[in-house]
Amino acid sequence: MTLTDERRLTQLQWLESEAIHIIREVAAEFERPVLLFSGGKDSVVMLHLATKAFWPAPVPFPVLHVDTGHNFPEVMAFRDATVERLGIRLEVASVQDYIDDGRLRERSDGTRNQLQTQPLLDAITGHKFDAVFGGGRRDEEKARAKERVFSLRDEFGQWDPRNQRPELWNLYNGRHSPGEHVRVFPLSNWTELDVWQYIGAEGIALPELYYAHQREVFERDGMLIAVSDVSQPHEGETVEKRQVRYRTVGDASCTGAVESDAVTVEDVIVEVAATRLTERGATRADDRASEAAMEDRKKEGYF
Amino acid sequence: MRTLLRLATAGSVDDGKSTLVGRLLYDSKSVLADQFDAVERVSRDRGLATADLALLTDGLRSEREQGITIDVAYRYFATAERSFILADCPGHVQYTRNTVTGASTADVVVLLVDVRHGIQEQTRRHLAVASLLRVPHVIVVVNKIDLVDFDEATYDRVSDEVLASARSLGLYDVATIPVSALDGDNVVTRSERTPWYDGPSLLAYLEQLSPVGDPHSEPLRFPVQLVIRPQSAASEEFRDYRGYAGQVASGLVRVGDPVTVQPSGRTSTVVGIDFAGQERPEAFAPQSVTLRLADDIDISRGDLIVTSRSVPPVTQDIDGTIAWLADGSLVPGTKVLLKHGTRTVQAMVKAIGGKLDLDDARLLPAESLGLNDIGHVTLRLAKPIPAEEYLHARGTGAFLLIDAQDGATLAAGMVGDALLDTKAEVEAVGAATVPA
Ligand SMILES: Nc1nc2c(ncn2[C@@H]2O[C@H](COP(=O)(O)OP(=O)(O)OP(=O)(O)O)[C@@H](O)[C@H]2O)c(=O)[nH]1
Ligand SMILES: [Mg+2]
Numbered sequence: 001m002t003l004t005d006e007r008r009l010t011q012l013q014w015l016e017s018e019a020i021h022i023i024r025e026v027a028a029e030f031e032r033p034v035l036l037f038s039g040g041k042d043s044v045v046m047l048h049l050a051t052k053a054f055w056p057a058p059v060p061f062p063v064l065h066v067d068t069g070h071n072f073p074e075v076m077a078f079r080d081a082t083v084e085r086l087g088i089r090l091e092v093a094s095v096q097d098y099i100d101d102g103r104l105r106e107r108s109d110g111t112r113n114q115l116q117t118q119p120l121l122d123a124i125t126g127h128k129f130d131a132v133f134g135g136g137r138r139d140e141e142k143a144r145a146k147e148r149v150f151s152l153r154d155e156f157g158q159w160d161p162r163n164q165r166p167e168l169w170n171l172y173n174g175r176h177s178p179g180e181h182v183r184v185f186p187l188s189n190w191t192e193l194d195v196w197q198y199i200g201a202e203g204i205a206l207p208e209l210y211y212a213h214q215r216e217v218f219e220r221d222g223m224l225i226a227v228s229d230v231s232q233p234h235e236g237e238t239v240e241k242r243q244v245r246y247r248t249v250g251d252a253s254c255t256g257a258v259e260s261d262a263v264t265v266e267d268v269i270v271e272v273a274a275t276r277l278t279e280r281g282a283t284r285a286d287d288r289a290s291e292a293a294m295e296d297r298k299k300e301g302y303f
Numbered sequence: 304m305r306t307l308l309r310l311a312t313a314g315s316v317d318d319g320k321s322t323l324v325g326r327l328l329y330d331s332k333s334v335l336a337d338q339f340d341a342v343e344r345v346s347r348d349r350g351l352a353t354a355d356l357a358l359l360t361d362g363l364r365s366e367r368e369q370g371i372t373i374d375v376a377y378r379y380f381a382t383a384e385r386s387f388i389l390a391d392c393p394g395h396v397q398y399t400r401n402t403v404t405g406a407s408t409a410d411v412v413v414l415l416v417d418v419r420h421g422i423q424e425q426t427r428r429h430l431a432v433a434s435l436l437r438v439p440h441v442i443v444v445v446n447k448i449d450l451v452d453f454d455e456a457t458y459d460r461v462s463d464e465v466l467a468s469a470r471s472l473g474l475y476d477v478a479t480i481p482v483s484a485l486d487g488d489n490v491v492t493r494s495e496r497t498p499w500y501d502g503p504s505l506l507a508y509l510e511q512l513s514p515v516g517d518p519h520s521e522p523l524r525f526p527v528q529l530v531i532r533p534q535s536a537a538s539e540e541f542r543d544y545r546g547y548a549g550q551v552a553s554g555l556v557r558v559g560d561p562v563t564v565q566p567s568g569r570t571s572t573v574v575g576i577d578f579a580g581q582e583r584p585e586a587f588a589p590q591s592v593t594l595r596l597a598d599d600i601d602i603s604r605g606d607l608i609v610t611s612r613s614v615p616p617v618t619q620d621i622d623g624t625i626a627w628l629a630d631g632s633l634v635p636g637t638k639v640l641l642k643h644g645t646r647t648v649q650a651m652v653k654a655i656g657g658k659l660d661l662d663d664a665r666l667l668p669a670e671s672l673g674l675n676d677i678g679h680v681t682l683r684l685a686k687p688i689p690a691e692e693y694l695h696a697r698g699t700g701a702f703l704l705i706d707a708q709d710g711a712t713l714a715a716g717m718v719g720d721a722l723l724d725t726k727a728e729v730e731a732v733g734a735a736t737v738p739a
Contacts, residue, residue, distance in 0.1 A: 024548055
């Protein structure tokens with residue numbers, strides 16, 4: 001190995017370095033950034049990168065959880081323990097509150113991922129957040145594959161995919177008019193496999209449900225849904241105990257688990273490298289609704 | 304160690320860029336089953352007999368309605384040799400700004416040409432963009448070779464034509480490959496239908512491309528993003544901590560190195576290189592780290608820490624080359640913001656030095672620059688910056704022009720004459736390299 005080889009970054013180091021650069025740019029150029037934090041693996045990795053970016057100073061912005069009210073208890077516990085450990089402020093935008101006071105109506109299928117947009121936009125306006133970090137990755141979905149790292153949103157939170165700003169080199173342009181904000185995606189260039197390899201390399205803790213465990217589930221739309229307060233089997237759906245894990249964490253009533261024996265991070269890396277289904281394809285019923293479901297939601301201000 | 308290569312497609316509309324990217328992903332088994340099912344379903348709904356692989360990247364509603372690419376799609380795949388980030392760019396002239404976006408971070412531009420039509424205005428424009436941005440490698444894919452019966456003579460004629468145009472824009476080291484993106488010939492594996500072609504497949508070529516340059520041989524350039532001062536928020540140990548956070552843009556820095564801060568010109572010595580609690584003996588491009596200096600000098604965001612052995616001069620007058628990406632036009636007297644590294648300053652356009660004529664790669668006199676024009680400008684800045692020629696410093700020679708009113712990004716800029724080695728020079732050098 002030559003000296004030059006030693007001074008080439010591995011792919012993970014390169015991605016980490018890029019993400020930290022992006023996070024620091026936002027902290028330096030915006031007045032009121034916030035980081036979307038759900039306790040899901042991408043947001044956990046993003047928050048981990050933020051702690052590295054500012055060390056030894058604390059993370060200089062709060063986190064925001066858009067809470068569907070359809071949660072996995074272990075994820076909520078993990079969320080609270082994490083903000084406690086880091087001493088950062090947690091803001092919560094609650095879909096349940098909106099349903100309770102009538103600002104939002106429960107959808108006929110009872111799922112709530114789609115209902116997050118309004119509370120999210122209201123929280124952004126209410127707190128005057130001007131930059132919002134999201135853990136979205138371009139490898140997740142074909143509309144996300146098109147989005148800039150710095151994604152300008154108008155005063156209605158809308159994304160205009162036909163009219164995105166040029167984004168040149170690593171010179172990010174965060175200028176925006178009052179009322180507008182910028183969504184920032186530091187993990188844009190990460191794949192699901194990169195995220196897991198990084199979790200392994202850094203020893204990052206995650207909610208337990210990302211690893212194989214026994215759970216009561218039933219099959220719906222070809223997905224394994226956990227039995228819980230918010231997801232009960234319909235007639236004809238039989239409950240079974242299976243060894244599963246989660247690839248994503250969302251609304252518990254419509255996020256599918258996958259059968260898995262992967263109990264360690266190394267096992268998960270092997271499993272993800274060999275999978276034949278995309279993360280969202282395997283686990284999100286709401287994305288199957290239409291070919292352009294994600295694009296349409298993003299245009300309205302979704303993550 | 305598996306290295307990362309960033310690739311962007313380019314070329315005129317419909318020359319087959321998205322189909323090629325789809326083919327590359329599909330034949331390298333990087334398309335997951337549900338993604339492929341979705342593409343097959345949409346293709347079938349449109350009455351196509353086989354899956355349209357362009358749909359793997361053309362993911363927006365309007366792209367699918369119109370059958371064109373509008374904005375860059377990023378896709379990721381890896382082989383045993385390499386990881387790739389693919390940026391599939393649009394060919395349509397209206398979306399040139401998006402193609403410049405994709406190419407600005409690329410190590411390789413894969414430029415497609417339809418073998419039936421040969422070189423088009425957009426082919427030239429994209430060659431000019433690749434040249435201007437100093438993209439380290441350019442590969443020309445002569446596509447749709449199936450539509451000319453895999454004819455060698457037609458391929459030779461088109462590739463000679465493209466190579467000549469590339470040379471006129473200062474691009475000498477350019478490979479050409481005959482391809483059918485639709486059928487997969489010479490994309491991942493070599494085709495038996497082009498027995499006269501003895502080069503590698505596109506993927507094999509990309510896998511063996513030498514990694515890009517050696518940024519560590521360049522002098523240290525470190526734009527300061529922010530000052531880290533935990534003060535009372537930190538434990539006792541770090542109360543007095545003061546570090547300069549940034550990403551090394553070029554070169555290498557070691558503890559003990561003498562450094563100079565531009566534009567102030569103050570000097571100091573590096574006493575610590577921190578990364579999230581680890582102390583490091585050195586840092587190199589493109590690592591994100593935090594530097595500590597021996598002296599408490601005034602440094603803030605926007606400053607550039609450089610090695611004292613090679614200090615770029617500061618100036619308020621910039622001669623630059625720009626790709627104008629906005630609808631309005633740029634005329635002398637226009638006031639804009641200029642973003643260079645982590646510093647943004649006001650700037651005024653003093654003069655337009657000319658605009659690139661794509662037909663013969665010559666600079667023509669011009670009063671203004673309009674959408675998609677490439678030209679020379681002279682700028683006067685409100686504050687001095689350490690400007691370096693992009694030609695020698697891809698990391699610190701680049702700038703953006705930004706609309707001060709609405710914040711729009713107006714232009715990609717390069718310090719110096721980035722079109723230096725176009726026509727005039729080529730006439731001297733070129734003759735020897737043109738194949739008979
Ligand atoms: N016969 C043949 N047709 C091809 C080939 N490559 C692409 N095509 C067809 O050419 C048309 C345009 O292909 P695209 O891949 O969408 O072209 P593009 O360069 O991405 O277009 P823009 O992104 O809009 O500039 C489609 O109908 C393709 O099926 C090829 O190698 N042979
Ligand atoms: Mg295309």
